[in-house]
Amino acid sequence: MHPFALLLLLATTSPPEPKESCETLRRNARFSVHFERVELAKLAQTISDATCKTFIVSDTVKGAISLVGPENSALTLDAEQLYAAFLAALDVNGLTVVRQGRLWRIIEKPRARQHPVPLLFDGAPFPAPEEVVSRLFHLQHAELEPTRAVLAQLVGQGGDLLAIAPDLLLATDSVANLQRLEALLKTLDTPRAADVTRLVTVRHADAADLADKVTRLVVPKAPGRTPETLTVATDERTNRLLLVGAESLVTKAEGLVAQLDVEVPGDGKARVYRLKNADAKDIAAALEGLTQRAGKPGAPGATVTGDVRITANEPLNALVIVASAGDYRSLVEVIEALDQPVRQVFIETVIMEVNVDRESQLGLSVHGVAGTSDVPVVFGSQPTGAPSSLSLKSLAGGAGLLAGVQGPVLTGVSKALGFDVSAFGIALQAVQTDSDANVLSTPYILTTDNKEAEIVVGQRVPFQQGTSSAALQSLLTSGNSAAATTLSSLGSVSRERVELKLAVKPHIGDGDHVRLEINQSAEEISGQNSLGPITSTRSQKTAVVAQDGQTLVLGGIMQDRDVEGVSKTPLLGDIPVLGHLFRNTTHKKTKVNLLVFLTPHIVRDASDIDRLVEKKTEERRRLLERTYGGTAGYDAPIDYARRRGPLSALWRAVDREQRRPENGGSGELQDTLIAPGAPAP
Incomplete structure (x- = not known):
């Protein structure tokens, strides 16, 4: 057919x-x-x-x-x-159907568990017997793993049975087979005889060793019948035994523990405790006080009672502890409390300084010659800082507006004085100096909680320390300029540090508050003279409290100086208008604005570090763009x-x-x- x-x-x-x-x-x-x-x-x-x-x-x-x-x-x-x-x-x-929204997919049964089949909970009605669904069973009395082992033998081809601690079973199979599993589970998940639970504290022995002895000795394996059950669990942190089972077996186990848990003199065992976060030397030093009080009976606050020896092993960052089991447990509680992950603090500091200098100088010197060649009368005025009218060569080393005029040289007067003297002379110098400085320093540093960190950025600058006798002799026999050159060449020179330094020690408190102990100083070369560089220093030492990410103003200074200096010839320099011919005027105006900002950032995990790296990389990219133009390359993390x-x-x-x-x-x-x-x- x-x-x-x-x-x-x-x-x-x-x-x-x-x-x-x-x-x-x-x-x-x-x-x-x-x-x-x-x-x-x-x-x-x-x-x-x-x-x-x-x-x-x-x-x-x-x-x-x-x-x-x-x-x-x-x-x-x-x-x-x-x-x-x-x-x-x-x-x-060997096929089945699986619901997918409003549609049904026909697939091989072994692949059914790979698809999103409907999930049914306890009490939900089953669909058609041939459909594949997942059912969640909640155990009330039976143990999870033994029950799963029994039911797994009845799961059909392509089905699955998953144990979810502490008391859930997730089965995926056809509805007909799940109904069989549910019926069997109702028989298996029945209450057993009432068990008792006791918690026994072990004072001298090791709880794990006693648990093994109790398990082997208290419940004999009698052939021909099922023995009563006794479960022995160990809490290593408190050195306790948890006994769960028939009351007769629990009572028997308690008696055995009482007989075995006795103090043995000299029962010291060497153990190695690997630290996860703290430094072994620091922990060993902190525990030294506990071990010293141990030998004094009745010492207040003593947590150990026997002879204890603790040695720090730096290569492994571990503690070698020789102590009894009870003392070791007491020490471990203290060590675990001290061996906590250490948080870090990223500290940003911004030092902003603005210096504005305005200096003007006006100097005029004059001279003239009267009388006869036999009895000449030379008069004139040269205020301090003004160029000499006797020799216009002095204008060559000046700056600004320079002007001068001289009359004819008087031979007789020149021979009498030993240098050329003109009949008259006028020398003028007018100069103005403007200096603007905008200094922005941004030192930042990463350190751990309660650890002092320091960052230093600077250079070594030569400074004149002294001079020799030969240099002093040259000073007496040569001019001012030559003397300065001789001093710098023959004198002793040392190189001193001119640097920016930031030392900080953070302390992280509750509520993400950070207490900071700060010692900050900044030195810089502010000028130069014939004897060497001139340095300026700004420093502060303080302690502040800030919230995580909060910016504080640590300190600052605002300075406004207006200095006017006059060098003049007495009486003549005070004459209105004409007095300018007999005086040298200097006017200097200085403004300084200095502010120091600080921002702490608590670093909790690796993601905070990644954000800081990306932030600083982006700041560098923007700096390169402003300095050189264009767009700087950036390597993405992925x-x-x-x-x-x-x-x-x-x-x-x-x-x-x-x-x-x-x-x-x-x-x-x-x-x-x-x-x-x-x-x-």
């Missing part, structure tokens, strides 16, 4: 209205069914037309299915019975040319979900969508 499929509508119905749904039309329909080796896709289309369900069939799922009645006759079924028969036929062929970014991964996930048939998409290339056809009248 050639394979065929027959589906007859036996119940007569009235012609459907245009708006009637498929479910309404099939509600009272009955079907005569006879299938022999029908292809899965064709059978799924027939079932879809009869049940108004839409199926997804992958090209990888193939097979021929038969569904016949007794003696190869046809079956008369309603839509619900027909769907149940279809699921049973799929189950025989190479997105080789690795997808988070937005790309999100877009791919959304696109993949939108392509799924249950979401209205076209499905994958190997999927075939089978939907109900037009309902027959």
